[in-house]
Amino acid sequence: MTPTQLDSKNPGSALAISGLSKVFNAGNPNEVTALSDVHLDVHTGEFISLIGPSGCGKSTLLRVIGDLTGFDSGSVQVSGKSPQDARKERLYGIAFQQAALFDWRTVTRNIELPLELAGWQRPQRQERSAELLDMVQLSEFAHHRPWELSGGMQQRVAIARSLAVDPPLLLMDEPFGALDEMTRERMQNELLKIRMETGKTIVFVTHSIPEAVYLSDRVVVMSPRPGRITAEIDVDLGDREEMTRESDHFFRCVTSVREALRAHGTSNSTSSSPGGEI
Amino acid sequence: MMNTKLGHVWPPILVATLFLGGWQLLVVVQDLKPFLLPAPSLIASEFSSGAAMMWGAAYYTATTAFLGLISGTVLGLITALLAQRFITVDKLVAPLAAGLATVPIIALTPILNNMFNITSRTPRVLVTAIIVLFPIFVNVTRGLIQVHATQLELMRSLNATPRTTLRVLRIPNAIPFFFTGLKIAAPLSVIAALVAEYFGGPQQGLGSRIASAAANTAYGRAWAYVLAAIITGLIFYLAIIALERLVTPRKAQVSTTT
Numbered sequence: 001m002t003p004t005q006l007d008s009k010n011p012g013s014a015l016a017i018s019g020l021s022k023v024f025n026a027g028n029p030n031e032v033t034a035l036s037d038v039h040l041d042v043h044t045g046e047f048i049s050l051i052g053p054s055g056c057g058k059s060t061l062l063r064v065i066g067d068l069t070g071f072d073s074g075s076v077q078v079s080g081k082s083p084q085d086a087r088k089e090r091l092y093g094i095a096f097q098q099a100a101l102f103d104w105r106t107v108t109r110n111i112e113l114p115l116e117l118a119g120w121q122r123p124q125r126q127e128r129s130a131e132l133l134d135m136v137q138l139s140e141f142a143h144h145r146p147w148e149l150s151g152g153m154q155q156r157v158a159i160a161r162s163l164a165v166d167p168p169l170l171l172m173d174e175p176f177g178a179l180d181e182m183t184r185e186r187m188q189n190e191l192l193k194i195r196m197e198t199g200k201t202i203v204f205v206t207h208s209i210p211e212a213v214y215l216s217d218r219v220v221v222m223s224p225r226p227g228r229i230t231a232e233i234d235v236d237l238g239d240r241e242e243m244t245r246e247s248d249h250f251f252r253c254v255t256s257v258r259e260a261l262r263a264h265g266t267s268n269s270t271s272s273s274p275g276g277e278i
Numbered sequence: 279m280m281n282t283k284l285g286h287v288w289p290p291i292l293v294a295t296l297f298l299g300g301w302q303l304l305v306v307v308q309d310l311k312p313f314l315l316p317a318p319s320l321i322a323s324e325f326s327s328g329a330a331m332m333w334g335a336a337y338y339t340a341t342t343a344f345l346g347l348i349s350g351t352v353l354g355l356i357t358a359l360l361a362q363r364f365i366t367v368d369k370l371v372a373p374l375a376a377g378l379a380t381v382p383i384i385a386l387t388p389i390l391n392n393m394f395n396i397t398s399r400t401p402r403v404l405v406t407a408i409i410v411l412f413p414i415f416v417n418v419t420r421g422l423i424q425v426h427a428t429q430l431e432l433m434r435s436l437n438a439t440p441r442t443t444l445r446v447l448r449i450p451n452a453i454p455f456f457f458t459g460l461k462i463a464a465p466l467s468v469i470a471a472l473v474a475e476y477f478g479g480p481q482q483g484l485g486s487r488i489a490s491a492a493a494n495t496a497y498g499r500a501w502a503y504v505l506a507a508i509i510t511g512l513i514f515y516l517a518i519i520a521l522e523r524l525v526t527p528r529k530a531q532v533s534t535t536t
Contacts, residue, residue, distance in 0.1 A: 068431050087437055094435045100428040104450045104526070113446070117436045 013080065014169055014201035015042035015065065020074035022060060022227075033226035034060045038074070040220065040229060044168070047195060047202045049212035049219050051257065057227020058205045059173055065203065066094055066171050079168060090118060092169040093162030097177045099154035101146035107157050108133065108142045114164040132160040135194060152183040156190070163198065170202045177207065185245075188214055192240055209261070213237075213253045214245060221257060223264035231260035312497040324502035331487070332506040339483040340510050342399055343471035346406020347464060347514070353407060354414025354459070361415070362422035362448065371423065375416040383409050384470065387477040402474040409470040410463040417459030421452025457522040464514040472507055484510070 020038040025031050035057045042048055050058040063069040064076060067083035078086035086092060093114070101110045111129045112120075120128070133139045136156040138149075146154055155175055162170060176184045188211060195202060206212050212219045213235055221231040235253050237244055244250055298318045304310070305317040312320060325332060365371060383405060390401035425447055433443045475485030484507045491500035 063431075066435055068434055087435060090437060092435070094432065096428045096431070098426070098428045100426060100432050102429070102447070102450065104453070114436050117438055117442060117446070 012043050013041065013077070014044045014046065015040065015079075015203065016075075016077040017041070017065075018075050020061075020064065020071055020076060022057075022064060022069075022071045026072070035064070035071070036226035036228045038227075038229055042201060042203065044201055045199050047204065047215060047217050049204045049206055049216040050222060051206055051209065051212045051219055052222030052227075052261065053224055055224040055227070056222040057224070058222050060227065061222075062171050062173050062203060062205050066092060086169075090114070090165050091167050092171050093164065093167045094171045095155070095158045095162045095173070095175040097174040099146070099151075099158040101154055101157055101161075103146055106143050106145060107138060107149070110146065110157055111160045111164055114161060118165050128164065129160075132163060135163075135197065136160045136190070150183075152179055152187055155179065155187060159191070159194070163194070163200075166198075168201060170200045172202065172204045174205055174207065176211065184211070189240070191215065209254050209257050210245070210250075213250060213257060214240065219253075219257050221260040221264075223261075230264045233257055233260060313495065316498045316501050320498040321501045321505060324496075324498040325505055328499060328502060332502065335482060335484045335487045335503060336506045336510045338480075339468065339471050339475070339485065339507070340514075342402045342474070342483065343406055343467040343510070343514065345399070345403045346471055347410050347467040349403065350407035350410025350463065350467070351414050351460070354411040354463075355418060355456075357411070357415045358418035358422060358452075359444075361419045362444075365419060365423060371416060371420050375412070378412045378416070384473050387474045391477055391479060396479045399480070402471055402479065405474045406467050406470040410467050413462040413466070414456070414459040417455045417462075418452050421455025422448045424455075425451050453526055457518065457526065460518045460522075461515065464518045465511040468507065468511040468514055 017038055017040040020035055020040075021033070022035040023031060024034050038057075038061065040048075040061075050061060052058050060069065064071045065078060065083060067087040076083050079091050081089070081091065101107075102113070105113070108126075108129050111132050112125045115125045115128060130139070130142075133142055136159060138153060138156055138160070141149060141153065146157065149157065159175065162172075176187050179187060191202075192215065194200075202215075204212070204215060206215075214237075216235050219233045219235060220229055221233065222228065223230040233253065233256050237247075237249060237253070301315075302318050305315055310317075365374075386408070387401060387405050390404050394400045394404065422444075429447055430443070433447055438446065472483065472485040472488075475481075475483045476489055480486070481490070484503050488500050488503045488507070491497075491503060
């Protein structure tokens with residue numbers, strides 16, 4: 001984190017979370033503490049990854065930020081606003097593991113969906129979607145249907161859609177999780193390129209340690225039961241290039257993330273209860 | 279494109295030819311009497327000699343079926359739109375569909391005949407509409423509900439109201455399901471309109487003609503009317519297929535039928 005703690009009023013703060021807790025099935029025997037006392041600050045333009053084993057609450061945290069689910073206590077500020085207001089003002093775009101494209105719409109019309117809902121007029125929509133298609137290099141597929149595209153291409157359409165209204169924040173829930181390794185690495189490079197071009201703040205959920213390290217400025221390590229943040233590792237790899245993935249510095253970062261994950265994975269495994277997956 | 283179309287067309291024609299040839303052969307060789315099984319040649323000659331009558335009867339029954347199909351579809355769509363506000367899980371649709379399927383709707387005809395003017399078309403249209411309503415309702419409700427959770431989350435992230443979600447996501451999602459329902463409902467509407475004629479009322483339809491021909495031991499003619507009924511049902515079915523081709527892109531058509 002930056003030396004001076006950015007407060008929520010500061011325009012430099014993209015995301016300010018403090019003391020956040022969330023409980024599923026409160027009061028029931030199968031009560032699960034999904035998130036416990038989570039503190040997280042993300043400044044504008046930063047790329048952070050949330051990583052951790054299944055059930056650590058990383059997807060839940062992303063959904064709390066996006067106001068797709070509520071929380072029980074603590075405070076969450078997205079660009080200085082409540083998650084609900086941020087969602088209503090369309091201050092974030094989201095991409096999921098499934099591209100979740102609409103089969104009955106062409107690629108262009110899928111990308112234009114957020115613009116339609118935001119009340120954009122047709123000429124502006126078309127101009128914007130052409131721009132985005134160009135950015136994700138799918139211009140020649142503008143009038144194809146989603147099912148005619150490969151998994152990687154579909155995910156690029158989904159990313160273009162998440163960028164449509166030009167929101168300052170991008171939430172990504174394992175968007176490359178279903179792709180093969182080669183496609184995945186190419187998509188990672190494309191995402192970094194898009195980030196360079198747009199300067200978005202990105203919160204990225206992943207299972208993959210190398211992916212988290214390669215993409216992020218900071219890797220936030222989470223641990224389950226209860227879901228919480230156990231470590232934050234700054235990654236200072238500079239500009240990414242082909243050799244970055246093979247550099248010693250990259251491996252050192254991967255190792256420290258892995259150790260941070262293991263530190264809590266082992267201490268927890270003895271007390272873990274079956275069926276506690278979130 | 280052309281090849282696949284021909285590929286679809288030839289096998290049924292071949293099967294039909296073999297079937298009719300075998301039938302004719304069976305009747306001739308075994309010397310079967312027409313009241314047991316009339317030969318296809320007899321049916322064909324009755325069909326062509328009575329073509330004007332066939333056409334008139336088919337036109338009457340098809341009109342009943344069409345009116346029933348339209349009103350039943352509209353009612354089915356309205357009930358499905360209402361139901362999707364209350365039924366949120368697909369699991370609830372299946373028992374509902376099974377329950378509805380056990381209602382012997384055609385048996386309502388004599389009752390409806392008494393409720394409405396038996397000399398009018400109304401009771402028949404009504405029975406047809408009720409029969410059509412169910413497959414439309416069940417399939418469309420399913421299509422409105424079976425939406426991917428991720429797509430719903432996306433709509434929420436875009437601050438979409440339930441009404442917008444219905445318009446942008448649920449209704450387009452339900453269109454292939456709607457056509458699945460229509461493909462069941464369309465031939466069914468012809469059968470319903472025809473069977474409803476067995477319970478009295480105006481006598482110019484296919485059902486009435488089949489019944490009176492059989493009563494007069496004119497079996498060839500009865501079968502010729504059955505053939506006219508089959509053709510009518512087929513035309514209804516093909517009209518729906520054509521409509522589907524017109525409305526939906528290729529992929530969506532197969533998604534619910536497989």
